[in-house]
Amino acid sequence: xxxxxxxxILLGVLLVVSLNAMFSKIRTxxxxxxxxxxxxxxxxxxxxxxxxYVEMLKxxxxxxxxxxxxxxxxxxxxxxxxxVQVMLAPQLESQPPEPPKNSSILDSVLWSLHMRYWxxxxxxxxxxxxxxxxxxxxxxxxxxxxxxxxxGLQKGLIGxxxxxxxxxxxxxxxxxxxxELLHTLGASDKYDPxxxxxxxxxxxxxxxxxxxxxxxxxxxxxxxxxxxxxTALVPPSLDHVVVGPATAIxxxxxxxx
Ligand SMILES: [Zn+2]
Numbered sequence: 001x002x003x004x005x006x007x008x009i010l011l012g013v014l015l016v017v018s019l020n021a022m023f024s025k026i027r028t029x030x031x032x033x034x035x036x037x038x039x040x041x042x043x044x045x046x047x048x049x050x051x052x053y054v055e056m057l058k059x060x061x062x063x064x065x066x067x068x069x070x071x072x073x074x075x076x077x078x079x080x081x082x083x084v085q086v087m088l089a090p091q092l093e094s095q096p097p098e099p100p101k102n103s104s105i106l107d108s109v110l111w112s113l114h115m116r117y118w119x120x121x122x123x124x125x126x127x128x129x130x131x132x133x134x135x136x137x138x139x140x141x142x143x144x145x146x147x148x149x150x151x152g153l154q155k156g157l158i159g160x161x162x163x164x165x166x167x168x169x170x171x172x173x174x175x176x177x178x179x180e181l182l183h184t185l186g187a188s189d190k191y192d193p194x195x196x197x198x199x200x201x202x203x204x205x206x207x208x209x210x211x212x213x214x215x216x217x218x219x220x221x222x223x224x225x226x227x228x229x230x231t232a233l234v235p236p237s238l239d240h241v242v243v244g245p246a247t248a249i250x251x252x253x254x255x256x257x
Contacts, residue, residue, distance in 0.1 A: 021155050028131055028157065028185055029252040031078050034085045037065070037181060038130040040092045044137035044162070045145075053165035054138060059088040064238045065174050065181070072220075072243040076253040084181070089125035094118075096135045096160055099151065116156040132157045132184050134177050138165035150176050152183025159184055171237025178238060179220055187250045190222040197232045198222030202246035219244040 028035060041057055043050045069084035097114050100107040119133055139147060139162070147162040159180030163173035183189075190203030201207035203222025204215055214227040218241045224232035225240065235241055248254035 024157065025154070025186060031073070031080050031083055031252065034080065034082050035131045036128060037084055037086045037132045037134060038089050038125050038127075039086060039134045039136055039177065040089045040124060042092050042095060042135060042137045043165075044095065045139045045143050047140045047143065049142065050138055050140045050165040053167075054091050057088060059086070061170055062086040062088065062174060062177075064171065065178050068174075068178055068238040068241065073253055076243075076248050078253055087125075087127065087130075089123075092122055092124050092135070094122050096137065099149070099160070112153055112156065115153065115158060115160075119156070119158055132159065132181060134159040134161055134181065136161045136163060136173060136177065138163055138173075140164070141166045141169065150180055152180035154184050154186055157184045171239075172234065175220075175235065175238050175241060178241075179223065182220060182243075182247060182251060185251045187221050187247045190219060190244075190246065191224065195232075196224060198224055198226055202244060205242045205244065207244075216240075217242050219247065221247050 039062055041054045043054050063086075065086050066082060066084055070082055073080065073083045097111065097118050099115075100111050103111065119135075135158070137148075137160070139145070141164045147164075150159070150161045150163075152159040159177060161173060161176045161180055163169060163176060191198045198204055198219060199222065200212075203219050204212075204226065205217035205219045205222070206215055209215065213229065215225050218225045218235045220241050220243050222244070224234055226232045243251075243253070245254055249256045
């Protein structure tokens with residue numbers, strides 16, 4: 001009797017969690033109202049030069065994310081003019097929990113729950129409720145440690161972006177933010193994790209171009225521009241990036257049929 005009750009409660013919790021995930025997937029990809037995206041800057045290395053950059057950030061430094069979503073969604077006949085509205089929150093003092101290295105499934109699940117709890121607890125934003133939160137952890141470009149991987153959680157609608165605290169890198173920071181934002185909406189990676197090269201055809205901006213190489217644009221989830229059989233470059237900004245049809249289907253800009 002007690003055992004049956006326990007199973008019933010567990011099934012109930014699972015049902016609520018999956019219904020919640022389903023509704024948030026529908027809500028974020030129905031494209032009938034702009035998605036509110038809040039960027040939270042974090043001084044990730046505690047340095048003074050990083051701090052100066054964080055304090056200089058303005059909302060307009062993120063305009064190319066909005067413009068990218070407007071331009072690309074229009075190519076897929078999305079009726080909404082500005083599908084994404086980016087707002088800048090005040091600097092966050094605490095650091096997002098570090099994702100586990102070489103994690104097991106259990107570690108990842110626990111970290112994802114921890115991340116969502118942290119995100120709910122830490123909020124420097126007091127405007128309208130965001131649809132998606134992007135934590136932008138910034139490091140001084142003089143700080144020679146390699147950046148941690150950025151990532152996007154579809155369940156939880158959270159993106160973690162690691163970038164450099166300098167004007168000339170902001171284009172790339174925004175590119176990573178757009179990539180992680182698309183992950184939160186259900187888009188998948190289209191590059192080979194072993195080489196970081198885009199995977200043909202879906203990871204290429206122009207998969208039917210002849211000759212195929214050099215490509216001139218990157219597909220946002222492919223990440224890089226393959227310019228020769230042995231070289232793929234990270235584009236400097238979203239000006240050199242498109243949303244390909246496979247990604248458009250995943251985020252509901254294009255019917256899969
Ligand atoms: Zn990715």
